[in-house]
Amino acid sequence: MKDSGMIENARSVDRAATIVLVAGMSFILIPLAIAAVTATQPYETFIEAGGLSFALGGHFLDNMEKILSETKLLRQLGNSLAVATIVAVMKVGFCFLAAYALVFFEGKFRRALFAVMIATVMLPLDLRVITTYQIVANVAMPLNWILDATGANWAIEKVAGFRPYFRLSLLDTYFGTAAPIAANCTAVFIFRQFFLTLPKDLPRAAIMDGAGPIRFMIDIVLPLSKTPIVATLLFFFVGAWTNYLWPLVAASTPDQQTAVVGLARIADSDIDEIPQVPLLMAGALFVSFIPVALIAVMQRQIVRGLNLSSR
């Protein structure tokens, strides 16, 4: 932390900074506080008060109990956990290996590989949701094209008398939900940046000590990368958890939906009457608790590990 007091006495600046931070934190916290307070009120008091009120209602546990018994949010929380974990592990694992290859090996395809990865950062999944859905709905589609284009289908039709059409849907599976989110190489840049800060003689020293590329990765690079690995794992876990559009279309049954989608579906169900606001607020807290706790506890590690300053 910088000690600006060293330079000069800047009371006015510090006072302004304090006001700014108080305002900023209020802006962030007030919606959460309102959600939290409302989540403690029973539906009846909420109606009587005519909506938003700042009185604690003492019914938080009742509302939570309703969430657990009357909705599928608990199961959907499990889905979120599974999908977010798969996404984080796939993304970090691949990006770590890719960045390792990019930084420590010379190769003809290095530039091409890099370009292939940059493109994935530019066009987010939500932008190509229509066609990604079609692919996940039938991952065999490219195979059908190939068979069509090469004339293999034509030949099979001649011989067997029917035209094969392969169909394999990954909709409503964890993998089908997770894989498209994971098909993104942002972390390659983070790891690449980190590897470039390692001493340039380190790989040479390892070679002289008799370590091959795999040994060097496992014994030296992996332990040194603990901070960025933990940070990116958490970051992508949270990112996948809060994803909405893709999980919304990739899973159609409530049993397979993620918690965030499930919560939004509960809100959808009763449009005409005054909504069960306290219950919804409790639900919002319920589905947000795990990622917020992770971010709050691991804030330092995440910021340090992503090393965003030097990009």
Next chain:
Amino acid sequence: MAERTKIIIENLSKKFGSVEAISSLSATFDACAFTVILGPSGCGKSTLLHVIAGLETASAGKIFFEDREVQNLPARERGCAMVFQDYALYPHMNVEDNIGYALKLAKVPKTERRERIGRVAEVTGLQSVLERRPSQLSGGQRQRVAIARAIVREPRVLLFDEPFSNLDAQLRHDMRRELAELHQRIGATSVFVTHDQIEAMTMADKILVISNGRIEQFGTPDEVYHAPESTFVAGFIGSPPMNLINGTGDGGAFKLRDGTVLSECGWNGHVVLGIRPESVRVDRQGAVALKVRYCEKLGSHSIISAELADGQPMRLTTPLGSSAEPSSEIRVNFPAKQLHWFDSESGKVIPRRSNGIES
């Protein structure tokens, strides 16, 4: 005592794209000798070391360790160890693990490993810090760990890539002495790359001076200092380096552009005269007049920067106490036996007709 291994390099070339870092270089480094590769930055000396180590592949040519051809072997099969400029210690391992990593990879049993680490730690004075991480060590200690890591494997060849360049002057001095003693004890064939001529002069059995990927001279420190084979070597070695004066040999005399005669000369045409600053004799009756520009008093001696009659700069060192005022004139002699003559085109030394070197 390590196996005796001499290193033979034959017509070695290394290209990076179209840039030739080393061009057709041949040399033999004697077994158990301490050879220093000396040159300015960017001359290809580190590349040469990396090629010997197997960290870079040679573009052409051969390298032998004794009679084994090694230029196509991967680094780990060559039996070299290396000490790096920035130490390249593994930051997440303690000193003991850093030193023992190569042994662990070589599947040396744990008890033997501990014993060898202990022995090396004793030699390098690291026993008390074996549990520490590199970040908890001083610069000198890190340097010792890097050396310990290299010698623990009892390598046939020890390579050093400017290992002292991050140390301060006093530490560098101490490490030079320690490393020289260590070399006496372990006796591995050692190759040491540096741009620091003092390191080269004090530690080397033989110095290989290179510039632009070519050998300028390969000889003992004495030869390199007292009988430089080119103007490059003459101007690179010595502090301050040898004075190199352009002039013309004409009728047995060496003349400057304005006709001033500096000394006798056995050649005709353009030629370069070299003389070490400490060889110039200040003498009231001297034949050559110099105009003093500046005088640095260093205590043990003074360095006078001066100008010849035609404006060419030259420097001379004078013993303790003697100095000169700026803008004053002093007279000096150039002792004939201390003169070196170089071809002004090629920069190569013109061999003496007299027999050998006098000092």
Next chain:
Amino acid sequence: MLALILMFFYIPVFLAFFWSFFLERPFGGGSEFVGLQNFRRVLSDQEFWRAMWRTLLFMVLAPGTAIGVSLVLALAADRGIRLSHPARNIIIWPKAIAGASIGLVFVFIFNPHLGLFAPLNDLFPGLWNPRIDGTDAYLMLLVAQVWNGIPFNFIILLSGLQSIPDSLAKAAAMDGAGPWRRIIDIQIPLLTPQLFLTFVLEFVGSVVEAFGLIDTMTEGGPGGATTLLVYKIYVDGFKAYDLSGAATQTALLMTAVAIMVALQFRLEKRVKYER
């Protein structure tokens, strides 16, 4: 994994462009090459252009506000006062909350009858009603988007500020620059790379991230006032089963985003300071 990237990134991108030249029938009913007809249809559709303009306006307003607010917060947090520590933690919490979740909270807060402004509406009926007034709805969306967008920008800008060497601040102080001047003369210029990064990321982000908010807060209404392109594509593709139309709009949107990102990168090269 490369296969996954091919499968779930490159093939969908390619497919969007491919389908934009075909009339694709839903439920695998076959396809027919129609040339530029899809583009003609989409580009002559008033709804498309309205959604496009709303998206563009959103792409300017949301990143601008979010980055402006984050910059002020980051400058304040960089002062190293007592509040900096909790602020650094709390301000990034929204990163962990899905737009679709906080959307529910905001829709309640801004509810004209139950929310924060309900008393105001009692005094001046009809002053605030995002369910009827398109501008109110757009504003509500913007506030929620800014709330959700602050953390990431804040992290990037704050780490940027903290990587500026202390000696520079001291040198500027010796040159007579007070803390306010230093913000303008030293900190913001040296923060240019981070500011660019946040703009690039926010630009792309604001196109798509608003989806969760729109779907839970307004469903594109009232009267289409909050129908951004990403929401329109979703409705066209998944509700109206107009695959060709949705694919064509996807192709257009992807092209627009790619061009803008490329332009920003081009611009960034010019303003980078070597340190």
